[in-house]
Amino acid sequence: MVAQYAHDNFPKHILPLLNQSDLRLIFTPPNSEIPTVAKSLNQQEWQTWAYILKNLSQGQCIADGMLTIEEHFKHQQLKISIPFLDDGRWN
16 A cells, blocks of 8 residues: 655656555545646546645545445445544544
C-alpha cells in the first residue's frame, strides 16, 4: 500500500514502483500535482477527479486499488471519510 502520492518527493525512477502497489491512499496533493494524480486515477474523467482531489477535507482520502465491496473484488476508487471523535481525535 502506498499512502500518499508524492511526485516531487521521490526520484522519477521510483514512482513507477510505488504505483504498482495494490492499493493507494491519496490525500489532497499539492495543487501543482492535482492534474497528474487525477489522470493516474482516470485518463478520461481526470477533470472530475481533479475537482474531487482539490476538495478533499481533513480526514478524507481516495482509496484506489483492488478492493472488496459487497463480495466483489475488483479495482475500484472511492472516497473515504474517517470519523472524528468528540474529544478531538481521529477514530
